Amino acid sequence: MEITDVKAYTVEEKVNHPFVWRKGLPGSGETSQSTWLRICTDEGIDGYSYIGRGAVALDIVRRRLREVLIGKDPLQKELLWHEVWELDRIEELPIYMLGAADVALWDITAKVAGLPLYKVLGGYRDKIDAYASTVTFPTTEEYLEVADQCVEYGFKAVKLHAWGDARKDALLCQRLRKHVGDDIVLMYDGSAGFNFHESLYLGRALEEAGYYWYEEPMREFSINQYRKLCDHLDIPVLAAETSDGAHYNAADFIIHGAADMVRTSTGFKGGITGAMRVAHLADSFQMTAEVHGGGLPNLHVCLAIRNNSYYESLIASNPIDVETGIDREGYVHAPAGAGIGFEVDVEDLQRRAIAQL
Numbered sequence: 001m002e003i004t005d006v007k008a009y010t011v012e013e014k015v016n017h018p019f020v021w022r023k024g025l026p027g028s029g030e031t032s033q034s035t036w037l038r039i040c041t042d043e044g045i046d047g048y049s050y051i052g053r054g055a056v057a058l059d060i061v062r063r064r065l066r067e068v069l070i071g072k073d074p075l076q077k078e079l080l081w082h083e084v085w086e087l088d089r090i091e092e093l094p095i096y097m098l099g100a101a102d103v104a105l106w107d108i109t110a111k112v113a114g115l116p117l118y119k120v121l122g123g124y125r126d127k128i129d130a131y132a133s134t135v136t137f138p139t140t141e142e143y144l145e146v147a148d149q150c151v152e153y154g155f156k157a158v159k160l161h162a163w164g165d166a167r168k169d170a171l172l173c174q175r176l177r178k179h180v181g182d183d184i185v186l187m188y189d190g191s192a193g194f195n196f197h198e199s200l201y202l203g204r205a206l207e208e209a210g211y212y213w214y215e216e217p218m219r220e221f222s223i224n225q226y227r228k229l230c231d232h233l234d235i236p237v238l239a240a241e242t243s244d245g246a247h248y249n250a251a252d253f254i255i256h257g258a259a260d261m262v263r264t265s266t267g268f269k270g271g272i273t274g275a276m277r278v279a280h281l282a283d284s285f286q287m288t289a290e291v292h293g294g295g296l297p298n299l300h301v302c303l304a305i306r307n308n309s310y311y312e313s314l315i316a317s318n319p320i321d322v323e324t325g326i327d328r329e330g331y332v333h334a335p336a337g338a339g340i341g342f343e344v345d346v347e348d349l350q351r352r353a354i355a356q357l
């Protein structure tokens with residue numbers, strides 16, 4: 001089997017429910033650009049992956065990925081993963097580009113096998129609990145309303161992205177715990193908004209309120225600061241979401257006691273190959289590798305491995321608008337078809353693209 005062409009289509013779309021994150025971070029904006037990558041083969045099987053960026057993605061596909069991929073065997077994902085890793089040494093690729101080709105190559109592999117991807121990767125389960133992962137809402141009352149709607153819908157777990165103010169966020173988290181009671185699992189995501197002392201203060205409040213995990217309070221540059229935080233807290237600290245270096249870096253977080261759970265994802269850890277490596281690495285230390293972010297590639301990883309608790313489902317609006325595929329008990333189910341299951345209409349993409357290769 002041989003890769004004959006690599007195409008890419010950048011489209012611009014209106015954001016359904018524009019939203020914000022904590023203070024200091026850019027929000028969704030009113031429109032978003034994204035790029036579909038399409039890897040074509042001599043056997044007529046195409047693989048797809050979705051990159052949530054426009055011009056930058058197209059540039060890297062044009063200048064670099066095409067050269068690596070065309071003429072190669074798409075089933076040799078290990079080889080191609082390492083060749084992209086070498087490219088990273090020169091380009092310092094945006095972290096979300098490391099796995100862009102890998103996801104499409106796994107799509108091809110699973111289509112060749114005639115199986116949904118998670119079964120090719122291992123196949124641990126056919127459904128998994130989703131948690132409602134909120135965007136940032138303006139008031140405590142609105143968070144409580146949104147949480148009520150999520151519980152009413154069927155979610156058994158809710159994660160907050162709050163304001164990025166340690167004191168206010170701590171009060172919000174405690175208030176939410178009282179509001180929903182002890183049977184709902186709660187998590188908190190700091191989106192790297194804090195310094196060490198703020199992180200410690202907030203961590204203690206979450207610990208008292210019985211939160212399930214405390215995610216990414218600080219930027220993930222300093223293993224030492226995360227180790228200190230883990231030493232001071234009993235609540236599980238979930239880290240290594242945005243840190244560069246996939247499993248090479250996750251290994252350092254783990255071995256230095258700088259995380260109690262590690263993040264893995266197809267978006268930030270080098271596609272399916274990198275996400276599975278992090279998951280297996282964590283498993284060898286009897287730790288979970290909690291899958292960051294939604295979407296089909298991440299869902300397949302969630303279903304393929306044992307050491308992950310939930311699928312992350314974004315709740316971007318009030319009233320809530322739950323993504324398709326989550327049932328009224330809060331489960332998300334396995335895609336049935338061969339491959340990843342992207343429904344791509346190439347002609348439509350070609351027509352709508354603001355730029356393409």
Ligand SMILES: [Mg+2]
Binds near residue numbers: 189191215216241292
């Ligand atoms: Mg996060």
